[in-house]
Ligand code: HEC
C-alpha cells in the first residue's frame with residue numbers, strides 16, 4: 017500500500033485510488049450519482065415513514081407499536097368501511113320495509129337484497145324447524161313447494177310470519193282441530209274408519225268397508241274444515257288430505273293418531289323479534305323457494 021497520489025491507470029484511463037496490492041491497483045470508480053441519490057432518498061423516505069406511520073414494535077414488555085403522527089390504522093379503516101356499508105344497507109332496508117311487496121319483486125336491486133337478507137335470516141331463525149332451504153321436517157311444513165296451509169301470496173306469507181300460527185299473539189292465525197279421541201268425541205273404531213276413509217281419498221290402499229263407514233262420519237265431523245272434497249281450507253289452515261304432502265305423515269297409524277289428538281302446530285310470531293325489513297325479506301325469500309303465488 018502506498019500513499020495518496022492520484023494516478024491514471026494506463027489501460028482504462030481511470031484514476032486509481034492509490035491503493036495497491038501485489039501490483040494490482042484499485043480503480044477509483046465511485047458509485048453512480050443516480051444510485052447515491054436513490055439511496056439517500058430512501059433513507060429520507062424511511063425516516064419520514066417511521067415518523068408518520070405505525071412502524072416500530074414497542075420495546076419488549078410493552079404493548080403495541082409506535083403509532084405515527086398520522087394515527088393511521090387499518091383496523092379503524094375497516095371499521096369505517098363497515099359503518100359505511102351498514103349505512104348503505106340501512107337505506108335499502110328502509111326502502112324494503114316502506115314500499116309494497118309487489119314493487120320489490122319488480123325492482124332487481126331490492127329483490128336481490130331481500131333474497132340475500134332473507135336467506136341468512138332464514139338460516140338463523142327458521143331452519144331449526146323448517147329445515148335448511150325450507151325443505152320441511154315431520155311436524156314442520158315444507159316451504160319449498162307450492163302446497164300452502166294458509167296461503168302462498170307474498171302478503172299472506174308476510175302475515176303468517178308477523179303474527180305466527182296459534183302463537184298467542186292477538187292477531188295470530190289460528191284454528192283448532194278437535195281432539196276426537198283424547199276428548200272422547202268419537203270412539204276408537206270410528207276413528208279407525210275415518211283414518212281408512214282418509215287413506216282411500218289420498219289414493220292409498222285402504223280397507224274399503226271401513227272407508228265406507230268412515231265417509232258419513234267425515235261428513236259430520238270434518239267437512240266444516242277440510243271440505244267435502246277433502247281439499248282443505250286455507251282460512252282455517254286445514255290441510256288438503258288428498259295430496260301426498262303431509263305435515264305429520266300419511267300412513268294409517270299417523271292419520272289415526274292425528275284424528276285421536278292433533279298437535280295443532282305452533283309457529284312463533286316474529287313481529288316483536290325481527291324488524292319489518294327482515295320480515296319482508298324473509299317473506300320474499302320464502303315466496304321464492306318454489307311455490308310463491
Ligand atoms: C318453533 C318452530 C318454528 C319456527 C322457528 C318457525 N316456524 Fe314456521 N311454522 C311452524 C309450524 C309448526 C308451522 C305449521 C303450523 C300449522 O300447523 O299451521 C309453520 C308454518 C309456517 C308457514 C306457513 C306455511 C303455509 O303452508 O302456509 C310459513 C310461511 C312459515 N312457517 C315460515 C317460517 C319462517 C320464515 C320462519 C323463520 C322466521 C319460521 N317459519 C320459523 C314452526 C316454526
Ligand code: HEC
Nearest residue numbers: 192193237238241253254255262263264265278279280281
Ligand atoms: C276446526 C277445523 C278442523 C276440523 C273439524 C278437523 N280438522 Fe283436521 N286439521 C285441521 C287443521 C288446522 C290441521 C293442521 C293443524 C295441525 O295439526 O298442525 C288438521 C290436520 C289434519 C290431519 C293431518 C294432516 C297432515 O298433513 O299430517 C289429518 C289427517 C286431519 N286433519 C284429519 C281430520 C279428520 C279425519 C277430521 C274429522 C274427524 C278433521 N281432521 C277435523 C283442522 C280441522
